[in-house]
Amino acid sequence: MNTGTFQILLIEDNPGDVRLVEECLRSRGIKYQLTRCETIDAAIRIVNSYGANGAQVPDLMLLDYNVPRGDACAVLEAATNNPALTRTRKAVITSSIAPKDQQDALRSGADAFIYKPADLDTFLREVGESIAQLLEQPDPRS
Amino acid sequence: MNGTVSSEIPIVASATGVTEVGNDRVKLLLVDDDRDNLLALQAVLEPLKQELMLASSGLDALRLCLDHDFAAILLDVRMPDMDGFETAELIRTRKRSRHTPILFLTGYRSDEQLFRGYDLGAVDFLFKPIVPEILQSKVAVFVELRHSEQLMRRQAENVARAEQKFRAVLEAAPDAMVITDQDGTIHLANSRTDLLFGYPREQLIGLNITSLIPDWTPPDHGSTDLPAAPAETRLTATGRNSTIFPVEITRSPSENDDGLLIITAIRDATEQVQSEERVRRINLELERRVAERTADLTRSNEALRQFAWAASHDLQEPTRMVLTYAQWVAKTAGSKLDEQELEMLNCVRENGSRLQTLLGALRQYIYISESGDEQWKTVDCGSAVHTAMSNLEGMIADSGATILFDGLPSIDSIEILIVQLFQNLISNAIKYRSAEPPRVRISAEARDDGWQFSVEDNGVGIEPEYLQYIFGVFKRLHGRQYSGTGIGLAICKSAVDRLGGSIWVESRPGHGSIFRFALPENGRK
Structure with a gap:
């Protein structure tokens, strides 16, 4: 279990949601360092660079399913195929309730599918809980 | 007697009695200068019931021979002036x-x-005194x-007439008519054939019909006694100068x-083929236009669908942001705001919520029209109502509504749609309630073709006056005191x-109100 600062890669184009995710972490006292990108292309570039450029590998990748310009599943697949990211937890965060989106994400290697509620308190509670679980969940191989 | 016909001798003896049916009376010429002999001959031959003509001289006989055909001539050899031989x-x-x-x-x-007699073509001699029986029988x-001859002539005439009639029919026919043997050799053709x-004509006779219609074959044998209309066959014909044209033959x-x-x-089928071709082209053109129009409609439908989908989804995110951040402001700054400012913030939140x-609801509506065929299964309508009621639990409890249902069938359908139907109808009934606590009764009746x-x-x-509008999207008939989205009944529809x-x-x-819906037994297509 990591008690230090968590590296978080957040792929999200909406600043409102970035602030909400940060509030979830802050309100739970989780120390974090956030890497943020706003498009699929940028996300894939970053994901592919891990392991090669010595940058710190993220503990958690949070991917907004509806990030513009591209298919979110491609980011998940790139992350799954990068051996440097074996220990990285991968979660899709979305306001979509379409079962197909969820199936596609899980098939592409997502560990969790987090729904964004419209109510502030519900958002902070539910999304916060999911993130905490993902971060504190021990790696099965360690 | 001297060669003139005397008035006292009847030249034509009227033979009485019945002639044999089918046989005309034939004429017999009796020639003798002796009047008694003539009368005697007449008496002997009368029973033959033929037409007897009498001549008292060779000259008379010759004269009669000009005008009549005789079956036989009885000629006295010894006569004055011109004897029998002459x-x-x-x-x-x-x-x-x-x-x-x-x-x-x-x-x-x-x-x-x-x-001399035989030399002149005599067939027989009769010697006087005449024995009546011998004369009669000869x-x-x-x-x-003569009778046989007449019969044969009549038959020949009949045959000729029949053939003439047949040729006339052949000529009158509107089509080219060709008569061949089984090998196709042409025996007869009408003038239409020449024209076509x-x-x-003379070149056609003896030609094989396959030089006119290469694919001609004799009809299946065994139906010669069936006068039923023979089937028409469309073939290609070749004219004299190698022109090729379609024909229809029977x-x-x-x-x-x-x-x-x-x-x-x-029959020359050129015009028919042309008009068929025209019809075919028109049909093709029609089909093309329908396909084009359908493609246009499909495109615009698809565009509309995508627009509705995108709108409902893309509007959702900013709506969520508006709601969440209005809440956040209320939470962090609520204590600093005065009453009017709080009211304004509430207005933002309420409208965000409503949006x-x-x-x-719009997403639900789109989802329904897109639900796939693979979702058909047996649906228990009673448990569908239960599901709908548990989805509306809060609303039912708050309004104190009573929902009654009984004897609902199991049907082949799409469960989520049946649930949506009941859910929207129940929620509609509760939303637009009167002063009394809402009471909803759900029932079903079997019909010939479904329920x-x-x-x-x-x-x-x-x-x-509003009945016709209620199933349209966003057709709300009531003001804000009722909380409908205006999509519920459109979803039902x-x-x-x-x-x-x-x-x-x-x-x-x-x-x-009584909302009724009929579902066919086999709605699945």
């Missing part, structure tokens, strides 16, 4: 009487006379002979003495359409 000789020179049998009557036998032979193929076999003949009627509900469901409420009812059924409402203001 008369016979002259009779023989005339074309009409060249072959008429002549019987000579003579008083004495002489070889010389016999030779003449009867010639009568019989461009060959003179073939009918005809059995006759010469064997099996085949009558082929040939969110609308978007949710008819009724959802009856005791709500405010609907004004008749969409679901019923998707299931191949129909929905309608019966209502009177102040007396509640």
Whole structure:
């Protein structure tokens, strides 16, 4: 279990949601360092660079399913195929309730599918809980 | 007697009695200068019941031979002026009487006379005194002979007439008519054939019909006694100058003495083929236009669908942001705001909330029209109502509504749509309730082709003039005191359409409404 600062890669184009995710972490006292990108292309570039450029590998990748310009599943697949990211937890965060989106994400290697509620308190509670679980969940191989 | 016909001698003896049916009376010429002899001959031959003509001289006889055909001539050899032999000789020179049998009557036998007589074409000699029975039977032979001849001539005439008639029919036919044997060799053709193929008639006869219609075959044998209309066959014909044109032919076999003949009627089908081609082209053009129009409609439908989908989804995110951040401001800054500012913030939140509900309903509406065929299964309508009720738990509890249902069937359908139907109808009944606590009664009746469901409420009812609008999207009939999205009944309509059924409402203001929907047995297509 990591008690230090968590590296978080957040792929999200909406600043409102970035602030909400940060509030979830802050309100739970989780120390974090956030890497943020706003498009699929940028996300894939970053994901592919891990392991090669010595940058710190993220503990958690949070991917907004509806990030513009591209298919979110491609980011998940790139992350799954990068051996440097074996220990990285991968979660899709979305306001979509379409079962197909969820199936596609899980098939592409997502560990969790987090729904964004419209109510502030519900958002902070539910999304916060999911993130905490993902971060504190021990790696099965360690 | 002297060669003139005396008035006292009847030239034509009227023979009385009945003639044999089918045989005309034949004429017999009796020639003798002795009037008594003539009368005697007449008496002897009367029983033969033929037409007897009497001549008292060779000259009279010759004269009669000009006008009549005789079955036989009885000719007295010894007559003054012109004896029998002379008369016979002259009779023989005339074309009409060249072959008429002549019987000579003579008083004495002489070889010389016999030779001369036979030389002149006599068929027999009768010696006087005449024995009536012999005369009668000899003449009867010639009568019989003439009768047979007449019969044969009539038959030949009939055959000729029939053939003439047949040719006339052939010529009158509107089509080219060709008569061939089974091998296709042409025996007969009408003038239409000449016109159609461009060959003179004499060249057609003996030609094989396959030089006109290469794919011609004789019809299937065995149906010669069936006069039923033979089938038409479309083939290609070749004209004299190698022109090629479509024809329609019918073939009918005809059995006759010469064997099996085949009558082929040939009709130029050029115009018909052209008009068929025109019709085909018009149809193709129509189909193309329909396909084009359908593609246009499909495109614009798809564009609309994508727009609705995108709108409901893309509007959802900013709506969520508005709601969440209005809450966040209220939470962090609420204590610093005055009453009016708080009211304004509340207005943002309420409208955001409402927008969110609308978007949710719109998504549902789109989802229904897109639900796939793989979702068909047996649906227990009773448990569908239960599901709908548990989705509306809060609403039912708050309003104190009673939902009654009984005897709902299991049907082949899409469960989520049935749940949506009941859910929206129940929620509609509760939303538009009157002062009394809402009471909803759900029932179903079996119909010939499926089930008819009724959802009856005791709500405010609907004004008749609004009945036609209520199933449209965003058609809300009421003001803000009712919380509808205006999509609920549109969802019901969409679901019923998707299931191949129909929905309608019966209502009177102040007396509640009965929503009915009919679902066919086999809505699955």
